[in-house]
Amino acid sequence: MAVSTRKAIHPPVSLHRASRLFRRNLLAYKHYWIAFVSGFFEPFFYLVAVGFGVGQFIDRVPYGHTEITYAAFLAPGLLAASTLNGAVFDGFFSPFFKLNWMKTYEGIMTTPVGIPDIAIGEIMWALMRGSIYGLGFLVVMLLMGLIHSAWAVFAVPAVMLSATALSSGAMILTGIAREISSLEKVMTLIVFPLFLFSGTFFPVALYPDYLRPVVEATPLFHSATLLRDLTTGQVGVGTAWHAAYLVTMCVVAGTVAIRLIRRRLVS
């Protein structure tokens, strides 16, 4: 029967099967735990050098109804940027190699684990890694006195939301990219500009009027501003809008990514 055949090819997503891929990554990383742990230090070094080093030459930054030190401004931006880095690594680089070079997914697909399971398993893995880094960085911020409000407890789920949204976006690239040179292009043309210009290092108010809407449309801007609202306690309607943007991105980008990857693997 046609209906049941189609079901057999595209079974619904199963968290149980997706978690198999998660466990595969965990096992693969056991030999490479240094890379895992050391990922935490990158934003930390930036916080020390730029936040405190360069921050000494900067007056307090107006934010919401208050003024904050430059380090308090930068830290949530770096937190958001670290979820971007994690998403690009776990949602794009690593699946890219598994898809095109190591043919890991082709092997997995001979098992009951299907394409949506693979996509969701990779996103779960990215989410776990991103959350651990995020939590670690929040503790550092707390110890350095850069958290100004109890709202910051919601920064933990916000980090997870940001990691999921950005990894879903990165998985779209996995579905599109075919050549090794795409990695460099994605880094230079997407990741690096997002990292530098999304209101991470300086407020978007500094942009000319015609550029600001562009910046305000990027996912990292919403992620950084959401986290900054929470750690500084400047929570308002805007905060909810940033969260809604990221939730929408999870759903839309996730759906598109699964479609694209399915097309790659089935063809």
Added chain:
Amino acid sequence: MSATDIVVRNGHVFWRSWRASFFLSVLSPVMFLSAMGLGLGSMVNEGRTFGGVDYLSFFATGILASSAMQSGVFTGTYPIMSKITWQKNYEAMLASPLSVREVFLGELGWAAVTLTQLAVPFFVIMTVMGIFHTWSAVLAVPVVILVGLSCCAPVMAFTATLQTDEAYTWLFRFIVTPLFLLSGTFFPITELPAWGRVIAQATPLFHGVELVRQLTIYHLGISALWHLAYLFALLIVGILAGFRTFEKRLMP
């Protein structure tokens, strides 16, 4: 299809991929300079100068030197490891009359080519941005290449002692990144605590950054000789160490 067609075809492919990667390698410094130099720099307190210059000039000259360090270190890692361990290019080369030392110096020579390709466009962009006011600024280009080579040679020597690429994670995260951020690139090392200053002054990047700044935005002083001597010494030590480790690894 004759042999010349192949040559033309390969030349075409090379030119096309070179053009693409050249464009990307120019774009990154431009973005970094605009974000940090202009964006962040505009937040730096009014009237605050860095040895008499604005933040953009201070930062850009630091980045010029430190991007050469990063490129030099990278050239000494994965590409070399690949040729020693994974693809074994050197085994084939050494079956010819080439000596191990020639192979090492040849690799370093290629590093100089990639560094030139990095330094020249960067320098031109900074000139267009109006950062330089003296002719001696041109000398920053060879100095930057020297900085890259001084960092490349010891790393190449180190690579020959490795069996896997695991150590590179440490090298990049715990040596290259802190050097990049704390050697006076982003802010003057006088802002560091006393112990941090001592460490920073011992690093090659600090000497590179100082030398570049003296040639471009500050006055050239007698200390330039000392910075230059440090960089040459490191290069020579790196080459000698590289001769040893390459010979140990590649000689049967």
